[in-house]
Amino acid sequence: xxxxxxxxxxxxxxxxxxxxxxxxxxxxxxxxxxxxxxxxxxxxxxxxxxxxxxxxxxxxxxxxxxxxxxxxxxxxxxxxxxxxxxxxxxxxxxxxxxxxxxxxxxxxxxxxxxxxxxxxxxxxxxxxxxxxxxxxxxxxxxxxxxxxxxxxxxxxxxxxxxxxxxxxxxxxxxxxxxxxxxxxxxxxxxxxxxxxxxxxxxxxxxxxxxxxxxxxxxxxxxxxxxxxxxxxxxxxxxxxxxxxxxxxxxxxxxxxxxxxxxxxxxxxxxxxxxxxxxxxxxxxxxxxxxxxxxxxxxxxxxxxxxxxxxxxxxxxxxxxxxxxxxxxxxxxxxxxxxxxxxxxxxxxxxxxxxxxxxxxxxxxxxxxxxxxxxxxxxxxxxxxxxxxxxxxxxxxxxxxxxxxxxxxxxxxxxxxxxxxxxxxxxxxxxxxxx
Numbered sequence: 001x002x003x004x005x006x007x008x009x010x011x012x013x014x015x016x017x018x019x020x021x022x023x024x025x026x027x028x029x030x031x032x033x034x035x036x037x038x039x040x041x042x043x044x045x046x047x048x049x050x051x052x053x054x055x056x057x058x059x060x061x062x063x064x065x066x067x068x069x070x071x072x073x074x075x076x077x078x079x080x081x082x083x084x085x086x087x088x089x090x091x092x093x094x095x096x097x098x099x100x101x102x103x104x105x106x107x108x109x110x111x112x113x114x115x116x117x118x119x120x121x122x123x124x125x126x127x128x129x130x131x132x133x134x135x136x137x138x139x140x141x142x143x144x145x146x147x148x149x150x151x152x153x154x155x156x157x158x159x160x161x162x163x164x165x166x167x168x169x170x171x172x173x174x175x176x177x178x179x180x181x182x183x184x185x186x187x188x189x190x191x192x193x194x195x196x197x198x199x200x201x202x203x204x205x206x207x208x209x210x211x212x213x214x215x216x217x218x219x220x221x222x223x224x225x226x227x228x229x230x231x232x233x234x235x236x237x238x239x240x241x242x243x244x245x246x247x248x249x250x251x252x253x254x255x256x257x258x259x260x261x262x263x264x265x266x267x268x269x270x271x272x273x274x275x276x277x278x279x280x281x282x283x284x285x286x287x288x289x290x291x292x293x294x295x296x297x298x299x300x301x302x303x304x305x306x307x308x309x310x311x312x313x314x315x316x317x318x319x320x321x322x323x324x325x326x327x328x329x330x331x332x333x334x335x336x337x338x339x340x341x342x343x344x345x346x347x348x349x350x351x352x353x354x355x356x357x358x359x360x361x362x363x364x365x366x367x368x369x370x371x372x373x374x375x376x377x378x379x380x381x382x383x384x385x386x387x388x389x390x391x392x393x394x395x396x397x398x399x400x401x402x403x404x405x406x407x408x409x410x411x412x413x414x415x416x417x418x419x420x421x422x423x424x425x426x427x428x429x430x431x432x433x434x
Contacts (some may be wrong), residue, residue: 002161003238007246009165014233014250016168016314019175019257021107022222024308025282027258028265030214031199037206041215046223050251052412053225055244056383059395061234062243067325068094068228078388093227093375094326096367101319102351103364105149108312112145114284115305124298128288136357143352150348153316154340157324161236164317171310178307179260185300186267195267217423222254226372227379232322242400280357369431373424380420384413
C-alpha cells in the first residue's frame, strides 16, 4: 500500500475530506444565527474532536494499515473480542460513506451547473428562484454535470494515496485562495463592517442548549469523524508522522475554511438585505441574487462555484476511496480500478434517479439523521471501549513530539464518546439533521 509522501500532503487530503457543504452552507447559517456564542462553543468542540476524535480515527487506520472493514476487525481482535462482530460492524459506517456519496454527487452536480451558467452569463440574468427550480424540480436535468463529477472523482482516485495527495495539494490551496479573494471583495462593499459586527455579536439569547447542540453537531460532522472516512487517511499515513499534531492542524484548517465561507456569505446577506437561509437555498438562490447586484458579479460567481466544486470533489474522493479500499480488502481479486469503477457506477446509477430535490432531500435526511450518527457512535465506542488501550496509545505516541497517556485516553473515553452517542440520540429521537 502506497503512503502519503509528506505531512502537508496528508493534512491537505484530510482537510479536503472534511471541507464540504457543512463548511459552505451549514456553518455560516448557524454562525449568523448564534453569533460569537455559537463560535465560542464551536471552537471548544472542534478542539476536542480534533484532539481525540480525529486522531483516534487516524490512529486506528494507521495501526490496521487498511480502511473501515479491516480497522474494525483489528480493533475487536486486539483484545480478543468477538471477531465476527468486528468483521461485520464496520459495514454500518461504511454504508454511510457510500450513501452520502450518492447524495453528495447530486449537490456537486448542481454546483457544476451553477458554474456553467456563470461562465455563459445566464446566471446573471435569470430569476434565481425560477432558475433553481428549473433543474431541482425536474428529473434528469443535470445528468451531464453529474457524470462529469463522477469522472473527475474517479480520475483523482486512480493512483490511491499518490494521486489523492497530489490532487489535494492543488485543490485545497485553490479553495482557500478563491474564498479569500471572495472575502476581500465582500470587504470592499459598503456596510460590510456592519455585517462583520453582526456576525461576531454577543447575543445573550443565544446562550442556550440549542446553540450548544448546534455547535457540537457542526464541529463533529464538519471534521467527518463518522467512524469511516478518516480511517483510510490514517491507513495511508507514514509511521514517521505525529498523528495528534496532524489532527490539530486539520481541525485548524477546517475551521479557517468555515470562517472564510462565513466572511463571504454573512456580510453579503446583510449588505443586500437577503433573508437568512441555509442549505441549497443559500447556494443556489440567495448568493446568485447577491452576485447579480455586485460589480464583476459574474467573475465572482465563477470563483465561488469553482471553489465549492473543489471542496465537493475532494470530499467525494474520500468517500470513494474508503469504500474502494474496503472492497479490495474484503475481495482481494477485485483490482483497484475495477473497484472504483463499480463504485462510480453505483453512485451515478442511483444518484441520477434522485436528482430532484424532493427525492434527494429526504434521502440525505435519512443518511444524515440515522446512518451517519449511528456509524460515528459505533466508531467512537469501538476506539475507546473495544480497541486495546495500550495499542491505541502506542499508535498515537508513535513519532509524537510529546507523550499522550491517560489524560488523552480518558478525554476520548469519557468526553468524546458520550458526546458522539448523545448526538446520535438527538438525531434519532428529535430527527435533527447535522
